[in-house]
Amino acid sequence: MKTLRILYAMARADFLERTRRYSFLLMLGLVVWIGYLSASGQFRMRVPPDYTGIVNSAWVGATMTVTVSFLLGWVGFYIVKGSVSRDYSTGVGQIMATTPLSRPLYLLGKWLSNFAVLAIAVFILVLEGILMNLVLGRGSFNLLALAAPLVIIALPFMGLIAAFAVLFESIAWLRRGLGNLIYFFLFLFGLAGTAAFATVGAPGKPVNPLLDFAGWQIIGDGISRAAQAAYPGAASGFAFSISSEPATKLFQWNGIQWTADIFLSRLLFLLIAPGLVILSSVFFDRFDSSHLAPMKKQNINQMKEQKASSDLTPVATIEALPVPEAHLTPLPAGRARFRLGTLFMAELKLSLKGQHWWWFTVVIGLVIAQLLSGIQATRILLIVAWVWPILILGGLGWREARFDTRQIVFSAPRPLLNQLPAAWLSAFVVMALAGSGALVRFILAGDTVSVLGWITGAIFIPSLAFFLGTLTGSSKAFEALYVLWMYLLTQKVSMLDFAGLTPHSPWFLYALLSLVLIALAVFTRQRQLRSG
Amino acid sequence: MNLSISHLSKQYRRDFWGLRDFDLELGPGVTGLLGPNGAGKSTLMRMLATITRPTEGKVLWNGVDILKSPDVLRAVLGYLPQDFGIYPNLTGQEFLEYMAAIKGLEARSARRRIEELLVLVNLVDAASRPLGGYSGGMKQRVGIAQALLNDPQLLIVDEPTVGLDPEERVRFRNLLSDLSGERIILLSTHIVSDVEATATEIVILNQGRKLQHAVPEKLLELLAGRVWQWTVPSTELPALKQKFILSSTARRADGIQVRVVSDSAPSPEAQPIPPSLEDVYLQLVSTDGTRS
Secondary structure, X not given: OHHHHHHHHHHHHHHHHHHOOHHHHHHHHHHHHXXXXXXXXXXXXXXXXXXXXXXXXXXXXHHHHHHHHHHHHHHHHHHHOOHHHHHHHHOHHHHHHOOOOOHHHHHHHHHHHHHHHHHHHHHHHHHHXXXXXXHHOXXXXXXXXXXXXXXXXXXXXXXXXXXXHHHHHHOHHHOOHHHHHHHHHHHHHHHHHHHHOOOOOOOOOOOOOOOOOOOHHXXXXXXXXXXXXXXXXXXXXXXXXXXXXXXXXXXXXXXXXOOHHHHHHHHXXXXXXXXXXXXXXXXXXXXXXXXXXXXXXXXXXXXXXXXXXXXXXXXXXXXXXXXXXXXXXXXXXXXXXXXXXXXXXHHHHHHHOOOOHHHHHHHHHHHHHHHHOOHHHHHHHHHHHHHOOHHHHOOOOOHHHHOOOHHXXXXXXXXXXXXXXXXXXXXXXXXXXXXXHHHHHHHHOOOHHXXXXXXXXXXXXXXXXXHHHHHHOOOHXXXXXXXXXXXXXXXXXXXXXXXXXXXXXXXXXXXHHHHHHHHHHHHHHHHHHHHO | OOEEEEEEEEEEEOOEEEEEEEEEEEOOEEEEEEOOOOOOHHHHHHHHOOOOOOOEEEEEEOOEXXXXXXXXXXXXXXXXXXXXXOOOXXXXXXXXXXXXXXXXXXXXXHHHHHHHHHHHOOOOOOOOOEHHHOOHHHHHHHHHHHHHOOOOOEEEEEOOOOOXXXXXXXXXHHHHHHHHHHOEEEEEEOOHHHHHHHOOEEEEEEOOEEEEEEOHHHHHHOOOOOXXXXXXXXXXXXXXXXXXXXXXXXXXXXXXXXXXXXXXXXXXXXXXXXXXXXXXXXXXXXXXXHXX
């Protein structure tokens, strides 16, 4: 009973803390948008090549389930992750560590809070589905058909996402940007894996329930069978896209045939989630970070010497100790003025300091590879080289908030006009160096468009990072968006090609957008400076 | 060199002012800002450091309005906030180099200045170690060094001795006194002894308002002949606490020695003693608290 009370108190406090944050409102906005697109039929689920279900409660419920699984499974992780890190940075964790609170209990509290945040999103979708159905009035309303996939399929998946967020926060090296990056690929490949197994088994019986964590097999199985019944040429599986064009090849689907196997498989994920959290407690250091940076022996000896000398000093004689005089050479007049070169070098050093030798080795390797590869391979290598500094880029625009140096940095002269350009320029140089091999290749090949695209890319990426970092006060938004964006670049999505890598790249628009993003970052920073 | 503050106010919520109608004229020297937690000291300091915008009022630096032209003050400002962070991957030396660049110092002068400051704050041996491994006191000393980087004409230090060991505290106090000749230093603290040792003027704040602004001697005069000391049995202490403001108590072999502020002798055994700044501070703050 006492344990449950502790768990409830922890989860409640954490939940309330989050719901009063700006990011929670952003998530609600995203959820309402997902709901609207799904219920209005713009977020279209289709069975290949182009068969779509008639919009009814079951179809809306299934579409919402798929879209929420994809978007919240991906973005939701970044939204809920950070609760344990916050306890580290605020020092609350150190206080908790001195209480009898056990590791599993602490992490379970965090999981419950994560889960509650994501569960709210699912319930909002249910309510929105009901509302949209009543407003749009498409077909007869069936609450069970609408809500069941969200509750039975999406909700356990959200529990799993919440548990993954806890796991990534429990392992020190996954706690920050690297973990965000790894999760993206884990999620993407995991989802691709589960989709690949869709519609292989018998109706209502997931083929590989342990792989179907998002429940896509269950939905894919049902709708492709309904499509094949109406159109024998329909393929297996499903795809989804955004479209405002009316669908023409329609089929009737009345919802998932719920079976005991489906219930059991979803229940299994609901049980795996807390299991994963308990497993996380093995890696969780309980706010004892001493193992992260073992002190060098020399430093320990120095500290011992210092302590020994201070131990010998009686407190009563302190006032009589000789204190060195302040020998400070006065600075020449007109000393403080904007020195872009010095500040740029300082910002560059700050960006690169702390990177391991192998990080630089990989950069050098990528530059050499860009120089030696064929032009098409160079383009892919350029994408990889520009993703590599993601953790440096992720710090742009909010580093002063992250390390709490705002007061001393922003009380220096012209913080907006001096520091911001120098920091942006340092990021541009990092991008330019990482992609320098490709630039040389493009110049040698006389490919002017690629050269201009390269310049636009090197300008656009730091601008986007700066804007999102300044706006959100976190690296998460940039990291989540950037990896997806760069992944889509490898898939040659022309519309998103800011670097002139595809024939129809609108890179010139991104050059303009870069200027807009820089202006918005400056405006946001200015507002932050004014509001103090 | 002059800092002029008039009607300065900061409203946080509709019904809560962090600072209200604050006036002050400052010239070279150390001005100690004393007040209990929540008195408005940090709010005032953040506004003077151009971090927070006031709701009302004006701050003039040598006649220039710093709300309109904050960079005029920032160029000559050294600020040590109460809470601040560092970049854990940079060494102490690198962090100071970074801050020197942020403050727009020329590289060669900055290098010499940093060397001198590292000696001054006793961090020469630790200068090449990453800041992430520094103790709280060492970080505070880095903070002090960065505040002095640009040879500031206005030095604002908010609770500077927090986390320092006694030896470093004395060193810092002496440093402030040495630096005070040609600059304005505003020292905020709730440790009366820090102000006693260094301040040429003292401002006492409570609940967002200025209670007193005077030189220490004038403040001590306020309680001349009104501070009493005698020894009582420990059983009488609770009753005494109900009746008087006890500015200090000390256990003795024959009971407890108490120090009380009172217009007349509180007991036949009580002896008048010279007042301390602590007596004045406690008296002003507690009577202000009773009044409000």
